[in-house]
Amino acid sequence: MQNMGKMYKKIKIYDILLSVIVMNCLFCNICNGKIESSTIYEDDIVRVIMDINPTSNGHVLIIPKNHYDDFCTIDKVTIVHIHKIAKLIKKNIYDALNPDGLILTNNYGIAQVVKHYHLHLVPVYKDKQEILDINTVYNKIIKSII
Ligand SMILES: [Zn+2]
Numbered sequence: 001m002q003n004m005g006k007m008y009k010k011i012k013i014y015d016i017l018l019s020v021i022v023m024n025c026l027f028c029n030i031c032n033g034k035i036e037s038s039t040i041y042e043d044d045i046v047r048v049i050m051d052i053n054p055t056s057n058g059h060v061l062i063i064p065k066n067h068y069d070d071f072c073t074i075d076k077v078t079i080v081h082i083h084k085i086a087k088l089i090k091k092n093i094y095d096a097l098n099p100d101g102l103i104l105t106n107n108y109g110i111a112q113v114v115k116h117y118h119l120h121l122v123p124v125y126k127d128k129q130e131i132l133d134i135n136t137v138y139n140k141i142i143k144s145i146i
Contacts, residue, residue, distance in 0.1 A: 027116035031065040038138045045081050050134050057137050058097045058123040068117040096144035099123035
């Protein structure tokens with residue numbers, strides 16, 4: 001019985017710590033809608049947004065709605081879903097922007113700025129492209145979805 005009590009306390013502390021992380025996490029707040037984003041796709045598991053500091057035109061992020069620090073802590077079901085959505089969004093990016101390639105990347109450790117797992121989809125173009133306003137690119141991608 002005493003062990004059960006200790007176990008209960010550990011779970012409770014874990015839940016409290018997780019709620020503090022979620023409250024202070026930029027991507028948790030974007031996923032739960034407390035912070036606005038240019039969302040191009042959303043379901044129960046992920047939100048796909050335009051990167052506010054794009055490397056190229058059409059640079060988007062696929063973010064799981066549940067908080068996972070990085071690729072080492074994310075569960076298999078979620079990571080598989082993220083890659084299914086990457087295929088779907090790839091089609092929209094190609095229809096809207098006609099890139100010549102795509103880089104899928106995930107950062108870790110000091111390379112990871114926001115400590116909430118996210119997958120970058122970065123279009124690559126043969127010819128050098130001027131970086132357009134995010135809203136312009138967002139509208140092109142949204143038109144390809146509708
Ligand atoms: Zn988070």
